[in-house]
Amino acid sequence: MKKLDITWDGTFDSTGYLFSFAKALSCAVRNSPYSDLAEDIVASSGFAFRMWIAADLCPSETSIWDFGRQPEWIQNGGLTVTHMNCCWQPENVLNDARNDALPKIKESIDRGIPVVAWDIGVLEWGLITGYDDETERFATLCINGATDEMDYSRLGNREMPMLNVVIITGRTDKAQADIIADTKALARTHLGGEEPCENAQGLRAYKCMIEILDREDPELAASWNMEYALGTFGALKWYAWKFFEKYGKAGLAGLYKTVYESWQKSFELKKTADMSSAKNREAVSELLKKAYECEEAALQML
Template sequence: MVDWEAMDDSELVVKAQTGSQEAFGELVRRHRSKVFGYARSMVQEVHAAEDIVQDALIRAFLHLGKLVDVERFLPWMHRIVRNQAMSRFRREGQRQETSFTTLGAPASHNHDHPEMWDQLDYVLERVSLSMEKKSLQDEIPEERLMRLETQRMLLDIISCLKPRERQIFESHFFNQLSPQEIAKEFSLSSANVYQILSRSRKKVIQERIRVTVDSYIRTRRDWGIMSKVILSEDPIQEKGESWSTAGNVLHALAKAAGKNVSPAMVMGLTGLAFRMNILPENVHIAGPTAYDFADVFPRGLRNLGLTARVVDGMTPVIGVNANLLEDSAKSIKAIQKRDIHHALPEALDVIHHALDRGYPVMAWDLCIPEFGMVYGYDDERRVLFINECGRKDTLDYHNLGRGVLEEIFVLAVDASLHITFKDQLREAFHMIIEHYKGNELQAHVPAGAVKGISAYDAWCEAFRNKKVEPNGNAYNIAVFGDSKKYAAQFLSEVASSWNLTEDPHANMVELLVEAAETYRQTAEVFRKLHALFPYPTGGEPNGKEYASQAITLLEQAKSLEIKGVQQLEQILKTLN
């Protein structure tokens, strides 16, 4: 039996974020008196403080997944309580506080059944009716209507539960009964109560997201901005020249934003041409994308003179190799069985905002774990128009984030900024060298991912251990070999466009040309690896002879790339 009392707050938060009702209950038991005391310090009346605490617990329950620093649960709760109190002050102004229970309590002449007042939806319904009457006389009607809308939304959310589930859910989260007390009241075992609470919490969270999206669309309709936007296909019609779908999409975004840059320049200035990440256990197919998108892409776009808005719903978990899944796992039926992603409302907002301004949006895992583009939307049909790896399709709003990996990442160009060519190069080379040396401070990177020059050693070790997955290994070779080719092209383009009159160092072009040749040679080594392990079949990487050849070639590539890094450092030194 789990000893919840022996766990510290951070352990309980982690457990609660995965759906453990026992863990959340222990957090509430442990801190409820402190939270109430904090609320009591801000309001004079006990019932008002209790209302604030109840509202705060509801919000904590619904948003616990957003708490990043799990060691700061109590300060996080205090912020929620403070926000609830401030909202209450703004709503009530100088008027006398009125408690939830007072608003809901039936008058003595009312013939309603008393037991109905134990049910949250009935209380909220009465509150809503009361607020509707008072909103006409309210000094700040907008705030009253906002509260009314929130209450109605909560009613909609709770309605997803079956009657029995709802009674148990309300008893625990709103009446603060323990699972043991609920078990006794409903003649159930504690195990059954825990199971029902866990299932109900998941349902409520999913329903909250669905209701939020519905409310978002209703708001667009009420504001008269329900629309259908499909951008010109010019910047998005091509399948892309690179094995890096991220590079292809970023190039399309740059073109749409008016940047006249080549694919090689995009790959170079964003650092993608020099990026090297390996998942060493079996050279998993996810290696080339095992980095923090929310850090790398905005920094790279700044080097192109663009700022970006990002919604990051990624996890550091290594997903499955989608190429090895049955088609049924990628079907619409499979997608609809997956949870609605918690970041969906925010992602839709970013997508609408960008498309309304004429910018396509970068998105991850629309149908498969690759980068694609959203180039249109239709609010009436609630669908997005997408282009992923050259394949165009539509995607229901609710299915964004329900791909194979159940992750959301969207990025939209926000604005242009002025940056000189030298500053573009300076920032890009700094970013590239930082990556090579493994000095990036990134979140959402799978545990065990090895990056930079060290990735070669991890890759060789996987061959020695004969644990290489053929399809994933072949994909890594194809992507990284293609990247080295773009690195050489990027350096050659910079050399061609360098204006000697702007820089006193006459050897800059020579340095760039030498570095380009180093990366051209590295790309040639990867071409030989690709011949040994063609994509998608992957050859026989765990065969003794093939593994030996692979290790020899990888060590050659490593030596060349070490030389390349030294050359890039010299270029950066010259730029500085």
């Protein structure tokens, strides 16, 4: 087994629920020659600004979007990728896609860069960190921290017929000023609800969550699904704050600092307080309303 020594250490995750694609992408970049972009890429790819909320807070809300746009969004941040995406296709098509992906995955491991892949142990994105041609098995690092092995044949064919692989291959000569400008444009597009999605997205996602918290019935507000949503999207806001802070955009940095802190407090309150209490639900709702106001103000500045 040729295996890279990769962990989630160094990838900032304030809640333990950071959106798995963003976390895996950041970790892959951190363990590449382009490690200076490991935090930037979460914002410059637009994911720091993305939110998708289903009416029932189903965790699948985070995986119902156009995977095919991953390369253009990552390239926005100055990186190039090899991208393989084959979802819900006939078995022969999926097998061809897997066969095409295998040598490219091995090449990346040989270069010392882990590979972002969907459903390598749990139904989230994680990292392929090694391979063994004799046993035809990958070494994997799941988003929950588990390390394991997976047969080559299960790639894209474990719980769902969805093969999604992203391999970091290089860096472009895109100017930083252009990256910042295009990051703002991506953020505007998503916050304004312009990216196709069947669930509430962007600023509309706030209204969905706040409506759930303001109901008399506490069941959904008190559920693990609410914890997952608060943790997944709240942790992303830190990357928006730090991106704008790093590049001297003080107004936006200040707003996103408040956005992040409000989401983080919401998450911590959900984790520690009795959410059957209307008072506690109201406290979380008020924090999200504050974050919404700040992000609405940020949209006007982007």
